[in-house]
Amino acid sequence: MTSERTFIAIKPDGVQRGLIGEILGRFERKGFKLVALKQLVPSRALAEKHYGVHKERPFFSTLVDFITSGPVIAMVWEGEGVILNARRMIGATKPLEADPGTIRGDLAIDIGRNVIHGSDAPETAVFEIGLWFNSEELNSWTPSDQIWRVEN
Ligand code: IDP
Ligand code: MG
Numbered sequence: 001m002t003s004e005r006t007f008i009a010i011k012p013d014g015v016q017r018g019l020i021g022e023i024l025g026r027f028e029r030k031g032f033k034l035v036a037l038k039q040l041v042p043s044r045a046l047a048e049k050h051y052g053v054h055k056e057r058p059f060f061s062t063l064v065d066f067i068t069s070g071p072v073i074a075m076v077w078e079g080e081g082v083i084l085n086a087r088r089m090i091g092a093t094k095p096l097e098a099d100p101g102t103i104r105g106d107l108a109i110d111i112g113r114n115v116i117h118g119s120d121a122p123e124t125a126v127f128e129i130g131l132w133f134n135s136e137e138l139n140s141w142t143p144s145d146q147i148w149r150v151e152n
Helices: 012-016 020-030 044-050 060-067 082-090 103-107 122-132
Strands: 003-010 033-040 072-080 116-118
Touching: 003 020, 003 082, 003 122, 012 020, 012 060, 012 072, 020 033, 020 072, 020 082, 020 103, 044 060, 044 122, 072 082, 082 103, 082 116
Parallel strands: none
Antiparallel strands: 003 072, 003 116, 033 072
């Protein structure tokens, strides 16, 4: 089994709306492993680096204003295929186009208030995990019920 890690963040709207438990529960129930979690209000510098690929887009400053507007839940989840699968669980960027059953499809309406971020590829996952966490904050551990999730 080739395990991988991805960076997931519950954006300020998800925190303000009391959706932390709902969102965490989906990843937990799926069987992915939580290896890091913290709440923080991101600095502007952090937000600008995180969304650096969008810096030329017209919505960039609004996006940075929003993501720095309040507490965010930053997480790292681990498991086979977790990068792509978390993106599928999150759903399309525009919540009204996201499939029902996905987090955005079930819990959001507006593109600027789409409750959650997830890394989109192995390279961005490595970059974002390193941006948001120190290596000491990442825990390698084996859930006691792991044998009931993955055969190996
Ligand atoms: P993603 O979050 O699904 O990966 P990206 O295209 O990487 O989507 O955009 C990052 C975030 O920027 C989105 O989640 C969304 O909140 C916001 N965003 C993207 N496109 C637009 C837009 O056209 N208008 C306003 N906000 C946007
Ligand atoms: Mg993206």
